[in-house]
Amino acid sequence: MPTVRDLTAMAGENPITMLTAYDAPTAELVDEAGVDVILVGDSVGNTSLGHESTLPVTVDDIARHVGAVSRATDDALVVADMPFLSFGVDDAESIENAGRMLKEENAEAVKLECGPHTVDLTERMVQLGIPVMAHLGLTPQHVNRYGGYPRQGTDREAADRIFELAREHEAAGAFSLVLEHIPSNLAAEITAELDIPTIGIGAGPACDGQVLVVDDAVGLSEWSPSFAEQFGSVREEMESAIDDYVSAVESGAFPADEHSHEAEDLDELY
Numbered sequence: 553m554p555t556v557r558d559l560t561a562m563a564g565e566n567p568i569t570m571l572t573a574y575d576a577p578t579a580e581l582v583d584e585a586g587v588d589v590i591l592v593g594d595s596v597g598n599t600s601l602g603h604e605s606t607l608p609v610t611v612d613d614i615a616r617h618v619g620a621v622s623r624a625t626d627d628a629l630v631v632a633d634m635p636f637l638s639f640g641v642d643d644a645e646s647i648e649n650a651g652r653m654l655k656e657e658n659a660e661a662v663k664l665e666c667g668p669h670t671v672d673l674t675e676r677m678v679q680l681g682i683p684v685m686a687h688l689g690l691t692p693q694h695v696n697r698y699g700g701y702p703r704q705g706t707d708r709e710a711a712d713r714i715f716e717l718a719r720e721h722e723a724a725g726a727f728s729l730v731l732e733h734i735p736s737n738l739a740a741e742i743t744a745e746l747d748i749p750t751i752g753i754g755a756g757p758a759c760d761g762q763v764l765v766v767d768d769a770v771g772l773s774e775w776s777p778s779f780a781e782q783f784g785s786v787r788e789e790m791e792s793a794i795d796d797y798v799s800a801v802e803s804g805a806f807p808a809d810e811h812s813h814e815a816e817d818l819d820e821l822y
């Protein structure tokens with residue numbers, strides 16, 4: 553079972569695998585596959601909850617999903633993704649929200665979408681015993697500032713800012729760093745420079761690990777980002793099973809004798 557310390561030690565070793573999961577059956581499958589880290593992502597807003605962005609996701613939403621995932625996980629490290637405005641506004645409130653994931657829902661760490669405002673917060677959380685996974689590059693909670701989900705760090709100045717924030721969050725005690733949608737050469741430089749492992753999504757092959765949204769990876773999402781790869785066709789599987797169910801009910805083929813039971817004693821009543 554990887555702890556946050558084991559994970560930190562994996563920098564430069566075998567690639568780290570990370571997937572999101574939001575519910576117990578998915579977490580069980582991801583865990584049984586030997587995935588190192590399960591992220592209960594605020595992407596649950598786009599996936600299971602049907603929102604247009606991650607912004608409406610609440611602390612209660614993430615807490616509920618972290619509980620489901622941690623109950624179904626034996627080996628993987630479970631990380632709670634802190635939702636929009638649940639951290640960074642006020643330190644006490646940030647720590648209470650993050651602490652809830654560890655105290656009540658059995659997460660072992662939290663992830664914060666980072667910026668200059670999360671350096672001191674990361675240090676404080678780590679001091680208090682809340683391991684922090686930092687997240688830089690494309691931070692989807694800033695969708696309204698970006699006006700979409702564009703690549704980040706594509707010019708020297710922007711790349712330097714990401715690099716500097718990566719160093720600062722490592723120094724503040726973050727145990728790992730997600731890099732999203734940045735050039736692969738920038739991700740490679742950051743990975744070479746930092747001691748903590750980098751976990752990329754749309755950040756090229758040089759990162760110490762990779763993460764994807766599980767719905768994208770298994771082919772359940774109706775739409776997924778260009779950097780995702782579908783390793784299965786769950787959507788088609790479900791479509792065909794659901795169509796077959798509807799046809800079977802409509803034709804009378806379901807339920808069959810083996811799905812039904814009769815009580816002999818009731819015969820005389822009617």
Ligand SMILES: Nc1nc(=O)c2c([nH]1)NC[C@@H]1CN(c3ccc(C(=O)N[C@@H](CCC(=O)O)C(=O)O)cc3)CN21
Pocket residue numbers: 595598599606690692699700701702703733765767768773775776777778780
């Ligand atoms: N299912 C799912 N998968 C994800 O990876 C994901 C979510 N949901 N929800 C939260 C964020 C949103 N993410 C996204 C969404 C879109 C692009 C994307 O297609 N970017 C375009 C540019 C779009 C623009 O310029 O506005 C690209 O071609 O890079 C990337 C990451 C990643 N996250």
Ligand SMILES: CC(C)C(=O)C(=O)O
Pocket residue numbers: 572591592593594595596633730732753763764765
């Ligand atoms: C894609 C990962 C990094 C994430 O933040 C999420 O799923 O919410």
Ligand SMILES: [Mg+2]
Pocket residue numbers: 593594595606633
């Ligand atoms: Mg997220």
